[in-house]
Amino acid sequence: MAHVVSATETLEEKLTQELGFDDQFHEHHHGDKFQSNFLTTYIFSTDHKIIGRQFLITGIFWAIMGAAMSIIFRLQLGFPEADMAWLRPILGKWIMVNEQGIGKLDPEFYYSLVTIHGTVLVFFVLTAGLSGTFSNLLIPLQIGARDMASPLLNAFSYWFFFLASVVMFLSLFLSTGPFSGGWTAYPPLSALPQASDGSAAGMTMWIVAMALFIVSALLGGINYVTTVLNLRTKGMNMWRMPLTIWAFFITAILGVLSFPVLFSGVLLLMFDRSMGTSFYLSEIVVGGQILDRVGGSPILFQHLFWFLGHPEVYIIILPAMGIVSEVLSVHARKPIFGYRAMVLSILAIAFLSFIVWAHHMFMSGVNPFISNFFVVFTLIIAVPSAVKVFNWISTIYGSNFRFNAASLFGIGFVSMFISGGLTGIFLGNSAIDIALHDTYFVVAHFHIVMGIAAFFGMFAGIYHWFPKMFGRFMNETLGKIHFWGTLVGAYAIFWPMHYTGMAGMPRRYYDGGASFDAFRHFEDLNKFITVAAIVVFFLQIIFVINFFYSIFSGRKSTTKNPWGANTLEWTTPINAGHGNWPGNIPTVQRWAYDYGKNGEEFIPQYIPLREDEHDHGH
Amino acid sequence: MTALIILLCIILITIVLVQIGKVTELTAQIKGEREVLRDNSKWNGLLSLIFLVIFMVGVFVSTWQYKNQMLGYGPHESASEHGIALDDMFFITLVFTGIVFLLTHIALFWFAYKYRWSENRKAEFISHDNRLEIIWTAIPAIVMTFLVVRGLNAWNTVMADIGPDEDAIEIEATGQQFNWIIRYPGPDGKLGARNYKLTTATNQIGQDFTDPKNWDDVVVGQELYLPVGKKVRVRILAKDVLHNFFLPQFRVKMDAVPGLPTYFVFTPIKTTSDYRNELRKYEEYNEPFDPADPTGPKRWEKFEYELACAELCGKGHYSMRRILKVVSQEEYDEWYRKQESYYLTQVRGKDEDPNKDKVLDVEILQRAKAFSESIKSAVESEDEEAKTLTLNHINFETGAAALTANSKYELDNLVTGMNAFPQIRIEIAGHTDNTGDPASNRELSQQRAAAVARYLTERGIDAGRLRSVGYGDTKPLGPNDTDENRAKNRRTEFTIL
Ligand code: HEM
Numbered sequence A: 001m002a003h004v005v006s007a008t009e010t011l012e013e014k015l016t017q018e019l020g021f022d023d024q025f026h027e028h029h030h031g032d033k034f035q036s037n038f039l040t041t042y043i044f045s046t047d048h049k050i051i052g053r054q055f056l057i058t059g060i061f062w063a064i065m066g067a068a069m070s071i072i073f074r075l076q077l078g079f080p081e082a083d084m085a086w087l088r089p090i091l092g093k094w095i096m097v098n099e100q101g102i103g104k105l106d107p108e109f110y111y112s113l114v115t116i117h118g119t120v121l122v123f124f125v126l127t128a129g130l131s132g133t134f135s136n137l138l139i140p141l142q143i144g145a146r147d148m149a150s151p152l153l154n155a156f157s158y159w160f161f162f163l164a165s166v167v168m169f170l171s172l173f174l175s176t177g178p179f180s181g182g183w184t185a186y187p188p189l190s191a192l193p194q195a196s197d198g199s200a201a202g203m204t205m206w207i208v209a210m211a212l213f214i215v216s217a218l219l220g221g222i223n224y225v226t227t228v229l230n231l232r233t234k235g236m237n238m239w240r241m242p243l244t245i246w247a248f249f250i251t252a253i254l255g256v257l258s259f260p261v262l263f264s265g266v267l268l269l270m271f272d273r274s275m276g277t278s279f280y281l282s283e284i285v286v287g288g289q290i291l292d293r294v295g296g297s298p299i300l301f302q303h304l305f306w307f308l309g310h311p312e313v314y315i316i317i318l319p320a321m322g323i324v325s326e327v328l329s330v331h332a333r334k335p336i337f338g339y340r341a342m343v344l345s346i347l348a349i350a351f352l353s354f355i356v357w358a359h360h361m362f363m364s365g366v367n368p369f370i371s372n373f374f375v376v377f378t379l380i381i382a383v384p385s386a387v388k389v390f391n392w393i394s395t396i397y398g399s400n401f402r403f404n405a406a407s408l409f410g411i412g413f414v415s416m417f418i419s420g421g422l423t424g425i426f427l428g429n430s431a432i433d434i435a436l437h438d439t440y441f442v443v444a445h446f447h448i449v450m451g452i453a454a455f456f457g458m459f460a461g462i463y464h465w466f467p468k469m470f471g472r473f474m475n476e477t478l479g480k481i482h483f484w485g486t487l488v489g490a491y492a493i494f495w496p497m498h499y500t501g502m503a504g505m506p507r508r509y510y511d512g513g514a515s516f517d518a519f520r521h522f523e524d525l526n527k528f529i530t531v532a533a534i535v536v537f538f539l540q541i542i543f544v545i546n547f548f549y550s551i552f553s554g555r556k557s558t559t560k561n562p563w564g565a566n567t568l569e570w571t572t573p574i575n576a577g578h579g580n581w582p583g584n585i586p587t588v589q590r591w592a593y594d595y596g597k598n599g600e601e602f603i604p605q606y607i608p609l610r611e612d613e614h615d616h617g618h
Numbered sequence B: 001m002t003a004l005i006i007l008l009c010i011i012l013i014t015i016v017l018v019q020i021g022k023v024t025e026l027t028a029q030i031k032g033e034r035e036v037l038r039d040n041s042k043w044n045g046l047l048s049l050i051f052l053v054i055f056m057v058g059v060f061v062s063t064w065q066y067k068n069q070m071l072g073y074g075p076h077e078s079a080s081e082h083g084i085a086l087d088d089m090f091f092i093t094l095v096f097t098g099i100v101f102l103l104t105h106i107a108l109f110w111f112a113y114k115y116r117w118s119e120n121r122k123a124e125f126i127s128h129d130n131r132l133e134i135i136w137t138a139i140p141a142i143v144m145t146f147l148v149v150r151g152l153n154a155w156n157t158v159m160a161d162i163g164p165d166e167d168a169i170e171i172e173a174t175g176q177q178f179n180w181i182i183r184y185p186g187p188d189g190k191l192g193a194r195n196y197k198l199t200t201a202t203n204q205i206g207q208d209f210t211d212p213k214n215w216d217d218v219v220v221g222q223e224l225y226l227p228v229g230k231k232v233r234v235r236i237l238a239k240d241v242l243h244n245f246f247l248p249q250f251r252v253k254m255d256a257v258p259g260l261p262t263y264f265v266f267t268p269i270k271t272t273s274d275y276r277n278e279l280r281k282y283e284e285y286n287e288p289f290d291p292a293d294p295t296g297p298k299r300w301e302k303f304e305y306e307l308a309c310a311e312l313c314g315k316g317h318y319s320m321r322r323i324l325k326v327v328s329q330e331e332y333d334e335w336y337r338k339q340e341s342y343y344l345t346q347v348r349g350k351d352e353d354p355n356k357d358k359v360l361d362v363e364i365l366q367r368a369k370a371f372s373e374s375i376k377s378a379v380e381s382e383d384e385e386a387k388t389l390t391l392n393h394i395n396f397e398t399g400a401a402a403l404t405a406n407s408k409y410e411l412d413n414l415v416t417g418m419n420a421f422p423q424i425r426i427e428i429a430g431h432t433d434n435t436g437d438p439a440s441n442r443e444l445s446q447q448r449a450a451a452v453a454r455y456l457t458e459r460g461i462d463a464g465r466l467r468s469v470g471y472g473d474t475k476p477l478g479p480n481d482t483d484e485n486r487a488k489n490r491r492t493e494f495t496i497l
């Protein structure tokens, strides 16, 4: 095998010389004068590869924070009687210690934890940390561009995210506590400081952080769209783009179209909070005080929120889908099955995701007639989703499947997406949703289909592209322990929630339903879930250790293309500088999935078609 | 201390794992790439199979274990009429998704195992298959169509509002941080108007008491009752933030939105005791209700329908519990009869009562009834004392003998009483308190008593059956020491002679 790789390498150099596109790169940039010291190379960099890593590491920070929060509130749910006084050094007054010295988690802070956990995981980890990381890393590399269309705006995109992170982080230290009204931030609760402590300064900071985050998402998104449309190398027509690029491209379009709506939503909320307007408020008596606000509608906010909120779940999952499609195909040594169907289903899902938002609002008081349309569109989404699942499975069929941490997480992703997607079919049917809305069934649904699945996509991507990011490999053994443990553990956490949900147990109950006869008989289950959560948390620590250890001391990558993949990122030097290719940019001659064709194990995209050869991307 | 030990253990395990990772990496380098791939195939292929088996078995066993939580199954059958349709939808969806879940998971992990890397295998070049793709697009599409049609049918039936002439009870639930205020209409069957600006500590939901429909409305206590088999429309509102009116066993769930009343219509089909008797058949409901009291009542005996909040509303969100009792129509009627009007018991006559100066029709009716009963018992009584009755609701213009308009219904009641007992004669007596000049007091009381007698004769009572006297302040009921007592002493009485 070794000699095959080096042969392609020389062939690659030859072809890049002959066919590659010469943009006089070396004449303009003698090195990159903007990357002359540590600060400009690693911190205020405009290199998309560095920015991608910045997104990733900030995302990992927030993932650890969010997961730690979930462990604290899971302890509360699993062991409500337990003494939490030992958390006082970290949580301070949010642990209420009684005369016997028994510490209890303050309910207000419980809700803060749940809220911040949801917010940071959805936005900071699974949007910025996933799409931000891989769009940045892979778009220029895989389409054959030297950088993003606007490297500067791209850097701003990260720094706005960074600012958003700082503001959100600081809000954790407010004396009234961080925002506690749920990640969906429904008014009037989120609008009225009288209704909840977290809706005071905590909510103001939450809104500021979200506004900064939206700016970041828009700057990034516009850049990704422009780059994909304009900076593809010669020969890279749209039908030759790897599915990763399709996914990032459509994700960016979703973000650009829907984030502004959330922005207007929270802006109006800000007005209601501080300028006396009544967009969302009407006829309110809170804490004995009669408010002089009439004419607004709390439901308006829900429309604005979910108009982003639903596309947002696809903003999270599409990049993971793209990554998994690529990773599975590479390690199956087989083309992705039904490439066109995969692209078309991404397009269909993206389009439909804009007209299903009110399936989150069946029980919110909107006219029940309107729900008819949303049920129809929602359940139609199951069709392209099913097509994707069948195609992934068919990709593995007849393959020569290499098991490694990346490809295993790819399989795990498909399993999670199936399990969680199927419960969506229950929830999307408004009649069934009457019973299941706002119960643990929904919690199970979205954690499996979005939370875990997207994380698995992200892990697949990290293990797969780690050599491209850091020139080293992550430890495979730890990776496999990480995978199998997390796969079992994640199901152990979320699968049982279906049962409590069916029993009617509402989500967001501080005492786990202990005051209700109907809900309080799940103590054992709740304990089991909490223990599983702790184990899974521990496994993620193993991942984090593996990640940082491998950056500095992982096994060195000695070949440019360690996986034998077709896409262009593997034609760059192992540690590529700003500009990616030292000489010409390779041009693209074929689609990205010629694995196992004509007796070759793989045929990279820069290899010209043979005379009689049929190209699958045209 | 235990925390420290646990922490040390975790650190130790981590170090061990990291070391294992390092060692295997080193041996991998020695073994070479092919050997590693072979090992990977062997072990992870095996793990795929093991996981597949454990997962599928685990899912089916745990589903069996928790089958009693399944909507529409066993002790978790719907207690409302519409809930049955919805539980059926759940079951149908469960069957379809269950099949897909099983088949796709078997395919996924089996293929991963079967096609695991081996030196001798070559991956097949299969890029697509149009026929297969059309089939597996069409099948989900057909299934979805079926689910949508059935689901929407159920949905539109469930969510339909009551028709204008339909026989239904309408009650009202108002969510506030952190409890529910439940209001029933009085005998008029209608809920009175509300205006949130009228909210006070005593008028929690801002009832507009100038609206007569409010006068008989009932705000119920901890337990609310509903009759079985009768359609109920719940009008759902919120005072402060969003709440959600959630009755799990009835499959009723609807947001309570400030400023925007919502509703849910449902028909309970099982009384609380029906439901208890069903639960009785299941083992878990035969466990003691209170684990600390193993000989105490069983779970099924203490079962109650519960009302919960299902929309995050602040730090007390989890505690908005109320009990709903579904009973037979007779029991319901009995309970309902005992409920008292919130307005009449809590607000009437107080400062915040907007109708202080008015007599309400309900009161006139009530008083007429009470009057006819007391005159009857006075007539029948042997006791001298009991033959004197006070006319509580007649008033005169200040300092004059003219009857106020509001006083006349009481006298009409007296007319009715005297007609009912044609044999009786009465003495009408005026009394004052001790303020002012005793002589003019006596005169005023005399005139007032006479005014009453005059009114009665105008109403056709024979003047011979009446006698009027004025006692002034000579016959007080008690000491004239406080305003209250003085008010008691100012009175008009009649005595059956
Ligand atoms: C077959 C496809 C799917 C259908 C039919 C579906 C349907 C639904 C419905 C109806 C709800 C609202 C449930 C309720 O609140 O009562 C819901 C919640 C949710 N879904 Fe899905 N879903 C699907 C796939 C997905 C995917 C792919 C994701 C994300 C990647 C996702 C993420 C979420 C999230 C985050 C929520 C909960 C939001 C919240 O209330 O906090 N769903 N889904």
Ligand SMILES: [Cu+2]
Residues within 6 Å of the ligand: A309, A310, A313, A356, A357, A359, A360
């Ligand atoms: Cu959605």
Ligand SMILES: [Cu+2]
Residues within 6 Å of the ligand: B242, B243, B244, B309, B310, B311, B312, B313, B314, B316, B317, B318, B320
């Ligand atoms: Cu609530």
